[in-house]
Amino acid sequence: MTVLVASDLDRTLIYSSAALGLTVPDPVAPRLLCVEIHEGKPLSYMTETAAALLAELSAAPAAVFVPTTTRTRKQYQRIRFPGPPAPYAICANGGQLLVDGVPDRDWKRLVAARLAAECAPLEEVRDHLLAVADPAWLRKSRVAEDLFAYLVVERALVPPEWIKALTEWAEARGWTVSLQGRKIYAVPRPLTKSAAMREVARRTGATATLAAGDSLLDADLLLAADEAWRPGHGELADAGWGAPGVTALSEAGVLAGEEIVRRFAAAVARLGA
Ligand SMILES: [Mg+2]
Known part of the structure; x- marks a missing residue:
């Protein structure tokens, strides 16, 4: 066993x-x-x-x-x-x-193959993240293994409504948002x-x-x-x-x-x- x-x-x-x-x-x-x-x-x-x-x-x-x-x-x-x-x-x-x-x-x-078929491309999500993130709290922006993106942030300064709006935007495109410590991840749902x-x-x-x-x-x-x-x-x-x-x-x-x-x-x- x-x-x-x-x-x-x-x-x-x-x-x-x-x-x-x-x-x-x-x-x-x-x-x-x-x-x-x-x-x-x-x-x-x-x-x-x-x-x-x-x-x-x-x-x-x-x-x-x-x-x-x-x-x-x-x-x-x-x-x-x-x-x-x-x-x-x-x-x-x-x-x-x-x-x-x-x-x-x-x-x-x-x-x-699964990602290409089932969700929005990484570039679209990365561009959106960079467009909407506020330099007041954004510390770094990264793409991991050409698969997903994450931001390193000053967490206390990130407005909860910003996370909520990002989550909704991402969900409509087949992506998930996860907040962990100082990192905000955007990951394809599949x-x-x-x-x-x-x-x-x-x-x-x-x-x-x-x-x-x-x-x-x-x-x-x-x-x-x-x-x-x-x-x-x-x-x-x-x-x-x-x-x-x-x-x-x-x-x-x-x-x-x-x-x-x-x-x-x-x-x-x-x-x-
Ligand atoms: Mg963990």
């Missing part, structure tokens, strides 16, 4: 210092392991306990751990998880499937983590799927899995989002990450026997 474990990364498994959300007194705070260095500086962390549990899970014969992220390949490849390297990884919100670290061309082609997860499940012959995620872009992944968890923080928690088969954890921040790995391990032990 093979259990596929597809987990979102940022603010689900790994946490920047701003996202740690530690509320316990400093002397009893968990020890952290830095799993990502960016430009020579520490960027992302897990608790040491979560790291040890993840290493064990990744090495378990019954489990296939699949990092599942909106990050680009390059951003993903900076992360150094404990344990053996993941045989599959889903990047660019499902647009890139890495097999032993190498992008799968057939998958990329399939995704490109570009999903769940489609890529199903492809990995097919290739690995997985008999059960587990998932975790914190943002709107993870909702389809959580719904597609047999069992799923979401942390007590993030876009989904803020919206009070829930669904059958999706457990809303009370833990928030980096401790939610630890609890998620613990739940994965328990489910693998139960389902993978």
Whole structure:
């Protein structure tokens, strides 16, 4: 029996210092392991306990751990998880499937054909974003893997009605808007983590799927899995989002990450026997 474990990364498994959300007194705070260095500086962390549990899970014969992220390949490849390297990884919100670290061309082609058929082109969305964003709060504008666009913003200065208007404009064109930390993502609706997860499940012959995620872009992944968890923080928690088969954890921040790995391990032990 093979259990596929597809987990979102940022603010689900790994946490920047701003996202740690530690509320316990400093002397009893968990020890952290830095799993990502960016430009020579520490960027992302897990608790040491979560790291040890993840290493064990990744090495378990019954489990296939699949990092599942909106990050680009390059951003993903900076992360150094404990344990053996993941045989599959889903990047660019499902647009890139890495097999032993190498992008799968057939998958990329399939995704490109679907996007061309089902939603407005990236150029139109990117141009609109640049036309309507206010330089007062816009810090950066990026296109990821020629698939989707995002803005880095001064979040406190972005008017909620601006987000609402953008969401409506995007929806009419088959795109989704997601607000995560300082980033506003515009992602084609057919570009999903769940489609890529199903492809990995097919290739690995997985008999059960587990998932975790914190943002709107993870909702389809959580719904597609047999069992799923979401942390007590993030876009989904803020919206009070829930669904059958999706457990809303009370833990928030980096401790939610630890609890998620613990739940994965328990489910693998139960389902993978
Ligand atoms: Mg996330």
